[in-house]
Amino acid sequence: MIEAPEKVNAVNAKIVEPTIFDLSSPGRTGVTMPASDVPETALPPQDLLRSELPLPELAEVDVVRHYMHLSKFNYSVDSGFYPLGSCTMKYNPKINEDTARLPGFLFTHPLQPIETVQGNLALMYRLQEWLKEIAGFAGVTLQPAAGAHGEFTGVLMMRAYHKSRGDDKRTKMLIPDAAHGTNPASVGMLGMSVVTIPSDERGNVDLKALEAACDDTVVGMMLTNPNTLGMFDEHIEKVIELVHNCGGLMYGDGANLNALLGIVRPGDLGFDVMHFNLHKTFAVPHGGGGPGVGPVGVGPKLVDFLPEPLVGILEEGDDDMPPLFGYVKPSKTIGRMKAFNGHFGGGFVRSFTYIAMHGPDGLKDIAQYAVLNANYLQARLRSTYTIPYDRICMHEFVAEGRFEGSDVRALDIAKRLMDYNFHPPTNYFPLIVHEALMIEPTETENKDTLDAFADALIKIAEEAKTQPELLHNAPHDTPFGRMDEVKAARELVLCCWLPENYDENA
Amino acid sequence: MTYIPISPKERDAMLSTIGVKSLDDLFDAIPAKHRFPKLDLPKALTEMEAYQELSDIAQANENVRGDLISFLGAGMYNHYIPSVIDHMLRRGEFYTAYTPYQPEISQGTLQAIFEYQSLMTALTGMDVSNASHYDGATATAEAVNLAYAQFRGKRKKVVVSPTLHPQYRAVIRTYTQGMELEVAGDDGNADLDTSPNELMNFVDDNTSLVVVQYPDFFGRIYDYTKLIEAVHAKGALVCVVANPTALAMYKTPGDMSADIVVGDGQPLGIPMWYGGPSFGFFTTRKNFVHKMAGRLVGETVDNRGQRSYVLTLTAREQHIKRERATSNICTNQGLLALASAIYLSVLGKTGLQQVANLCYQKAHYAAQELSKIEGMGLCFTEPFFHEFALCVNRPVEEVNAHLLEHGILGGYDLGQDYPALKNHMLIAVTEMNSKEDIDALVEVLSEVSHD
Numbered sequence: 001m002i003e004a005p006e007k008v009n010a011v012n013a014k015i016v017e018p019t020i021f022d023l024s025s026p027g028r029t030g031v032t033m034p035a036s037d038v039p040e041t042a043l044p045p046q047d048l049l050r051s052e053l054p055l056p057e058l059a060e061v062d063v064v065r066h067y068m069h070l071s072k073f074n075y076s077v078d079s080g081f082y083p084l085g086s087c088t089m090k091y092n093p094k095i096n097e098d099t100a101r102l103p104g105f106l107f108t109h110p111l112q113p114i115e116t117v118q119g120n121l122a123l124m125y126r127l128q129e130w131l132k133e134i135a136g137f138a139g140v141t142l143q144p145a146a147g148a149h150g151e152f153t154g155v156l157m158m159r160a161y162h163k164s165r166g167d168d169k170r171t172k173m174l175i176p177d178a179a180h181g182t183n184p185a186s187v188g189m190l191g192m193s194v195v196t197i198p199s200d201e202r203g204n205v206d207l208k209a210l211e212a213a214c215d216d217t218v219v220g221m222m223l224t225n226p227n228t229l230g231m232f233d234e235h236i237e238k239v240i241e242l243v244h245n246c247g248g249l250m251y252g253d254g255a256n257l258n259a260l261l262g263i264v265r266p267g268d269l270g271f272d273v274m275h276f277n278l279h280k281t282f283a284v285p286h287g288g289g290g291p292g293v294g295p296v297g298v299g300p301k302l303v304d305f306l307p308e309p310l311v312g313i314l315e316e317g318d319d320d321m322p323p324l325f326g327y328v329k330p331s332k333t334i335g336r337m338k339a340f341n342g343h344f345g346g347g348f349v350r351s352f353t354y355i356a357m358h359g360p361d362g363l364k365d366i367a368q369y370a371v372l373n374a375n376y377l378q379a380r381l382r383s384t385y386t387i388p389y390d391r392i393c394m395h396e397f398v399a400e401g402r403f404e405g406s407d408v409r410a411l412d413i414a415k416r417l418m419d420y421n422f423h424p425p426t427n428y429f430p431l432i433v434h435e436a437l438m439i440e441p442t443e444t445e446n447k448d449t450l451d452a453f454a455d456a457l458i459k460i461a462e463e464a465k466t467q468p469e470l471l472h473n474a475p476h477d478t479p480f481g482r483m484d485e486v487k488a489a490r491e492l493v494l495c496c497w498l499p500e501n502y503d504e505n506a
Numbered sequence: 507m508t509y510i511p512i513s514p515k516e517r518d519a520m521l522s523t524i525g526v527k528s529l530d531d532l533f534d535a536i537p538a539k540h541r542f543p544k545l546d547l548p549k550a551l552t553e554m555e556a557y558q559e560l561s562d563i564a565q566a567n568e569n570v571r572g573d574l575i576s577f578l579g580a581g582m583y584n585h586y587i588p589s590v591i592d593h594m595l596r597r598g599e600f601y602t603a604y605t606p607y608q609p610e611i612s613q614g615t616l617q618a619i620f621e622y623q624s625l626m627t628a629l630t631g632m633d634v635s636n637a638s639h640y641d642g643a644t645a646t647a648e649a650v651n652l653a654y655a656q657f658r659g660k661r662k663k664v665v666v667s668p669t670l671h672p673q674y675r676a677v678i679r680t681y682t683q684g685m686e687l688e689v690a691g692d693d694g695n696a697d698l699d700t701s702p703n704e705l706m707n708f709v710d711d712n713t714s715l716v717v718v719q720y721p722d723f724f725g726r727i728y729d730y731t732k733l734i735e736a737v738h739a740k741g742a743l744v745c746v747v748a749n750p751t752a753l754a755m756y757k758t759p760g761d762m763s764a765d766i767v768v769g770d771g772q773p774l775g776i777p778m779w780y781g782g783p784s785f786g787f788f789t790t791r792k793n794f795v796h797k798m799a800g801r802l803v804g805e806t807v808d809n810r811g812q813r814s815y816v817l818t819l820t821a822r823e824q825h826i827k828r829e830r831a832t833s834n835i836c837t838n839q840g841l842l843a844l845a846s847a848i849y850l851s852v853l854g855k856t857g858l859q860q861v862a863n864l865c866y867q868k869a870h871y872a873a874q875e876l877s878k879i880e881g882m883g884l885c886f887t888e889p890f891f892h893e894f895a896l897c898v899n900r901p902v903e904e905v906n907a908h909l910l911e912h913g914i915l916g917g918y919d920l921g922q923d924y925p926a927l928k929n930h931m932l933i934a935v936t937e938m939n940s941k942e943d944i945d946a947l948v949e950v951l952s953e954v955s956h957d
Binding site for chain 2: 012013014015016017019020021024028029030031032033034036037038039040041043044045047048049050051053054055056057058060063064066067068070071072073074075076077078079082084087089090091092093095097098099101102103104105106107108109110111112113116117118119120122123130133134136145146147148149151152156159160181182184185186187188189190191192193194231232233234236237262263264265268269285286287288289290291292293307334335336337338339340341342343344345346347349352353355356357358359360361362363364365366368369371372373375376378379380392414415418423424426443444445446447473475478479480481482483484485487488489491492493494495496497
């Protein structure tokens, strides 16, 4: 089913920007390296060497123009409003880009003796302490690379906790129907089974269903709170009590922590473990899909199970001497989640800078204004779009992208928004809302932007009635139109090469 | 109100539209006794103060571009990073975009990933590449997942070379603890001076995957063709964990018939950054593409007849398959994959070959000169690329302390992971080490040797 690439490339599609391979010309060079300054050693035997290296050949300016052209095809937070629900596409402060690139951070090796990297270790230690304080936990690992990686870390610890107590029969994880897909996938990686818990009509966990599912085979529950409907569970303490009473542990998906900074600490509510998404809450840029950063906080029951290593104080400091920071190993650790120390430069330094510049009051502002902006948009759209769970929301809310008597769908609305120069909201998630449009404005948008966005959505609702074709065929004013996704999956052209007869052009 | 663009007047107008009196009124659903905790955090800094604070922290480190001459590698390497890379990465259009779920307004990211995938297959000699994993270690663990899924969980053994990076081996063990999988061969006490073909002693009909490293953790180059042939005869797959710089010079794992080739992309234009982020590349054969985890970009056309790119085969992923997904991964290391694509483009064929050749030449010069020191010598005789084990005549820790006094960051102490390899120091040499640096290392080690 995979065709040879040259055949597929022969399709007469119009090329907007050639690939880096199309642009290559034999003999062109970009950045070159100095000549060797050591006596020459013969190369290894030919049979150990590769025969050819089919990489592109370009000048530096060719490369710059190519990536500049590509960059212009992207929508980004720096260019406009990006209300992608559950993704927290807030403004990424520029100072963080500079601090992350200080030479002392960029050019230190993860295996250097600890005496030579006390700055890095102090930063990691303080960030651990800050995250503990912000979310109310007893311990934090910075190691996980992303939210999903943090979840996997959390579930591994929950499993190890029960096993260490000889409690081997626990195999069920309770997961609400509104959950992110990563929750069940993390559980699946460990061979546990998932029990789906429905939501009630106010968007809370259905307590009766939860009570019925709680027994001595429950590992725990994974709950996003506020959930993906943007609702803070009104019975959160009861939910946690039910899970704890059957011996389960409570996992918090911290994807939506932006709504809780300085508002409530998940640890205080009784959550035993939670991952943070530093790339959402603490402004690490999303980078076109990564890297993320997914530290995990735990309560007292799980501190001994944290991944190794953590950063700790090896020798206390005094008035004259700072403490000596180094690595420590939790006594019942689940092991290592990745090589080296986690996403230090791109993640820890940026988030450290961000938290340092906010302080306790600034963090509370973030949550308050994120919630203000979401509720304001919800209020402005309430009379035009159906809001199935209509109460005061937290940092996001979910509307239905459909209208009575119209064949316009959420997808059409999303695509039409691009013509108004907005990034669409998340659509078709959560799965429990029909034609979901999940809108998260974040705290870094002003009232004018929110009004312009609400006006556009109201106008689109009108267009849906009067000129539905305009929506079905949208977007119109973007450099690219809708893609043929079926063709992509059927033909599976996943890479390109240098053109045929490339060397003959030399 | 650091980055919040709303005036008090606007705030009040918005509250009134919502129908509440104050910001605090928005939080009635939060249990009152836990609402609005007082956080014990330092008071907010201004940008100017924050920059100073972070500069002070950074300066408390000794870095390898000014403070120390480094011969430390062991999975992270000090290479030159062309200026152009960071200029492109700092384009807000790239770094402040999200996952390209809306392809009409994300073609920049999508085409860049497509080109990244292409460059990685060219480098490894494989058919397909995904959009990247967290790092080399987790990419290796995902190879275990792929093989496990390929045999539908029926083959319950993975054979791991003892000369795979110790931290990669640790990550495999962490990842597989819920899978009822036997990890064999992974023994720091094994005989480490034998042919990799000896791994066949562990391979049986229950084996799904064999994992080897290229060059291995001690820097040794082996042609794994025979091993791979033998493993295939047992019906199992082989994953080669490769150093991407070495691949510019040496026979590709693709040429050796490897099934999966993974590795850490840090050497391709990414700073060491005290360990991350970098990215893990993951390449394989086209027949395994449906079992491969991670994002994947494919070529298509839009409704205007323009060549374009989309995320494809998403039905494999967690947001569709949920608990039946091969992996829960839902990001790639987008910006760093982009960095490596720019690195490979701007160095190109010529530049990358120059980097590899410089690493090779300088490492071999260093090895020759170090071997001349009385009481020291190379621990192994196999060919190597830019890293080799030097046997010294006292504990590596002691030697390194002495080197550090002379501003030299010595090699990795192999005795930490391999009890039999006390006094074995793993030395990495790259294009960043001048002849003068190498001569300084030789001189100080000569002193140590004679002390």
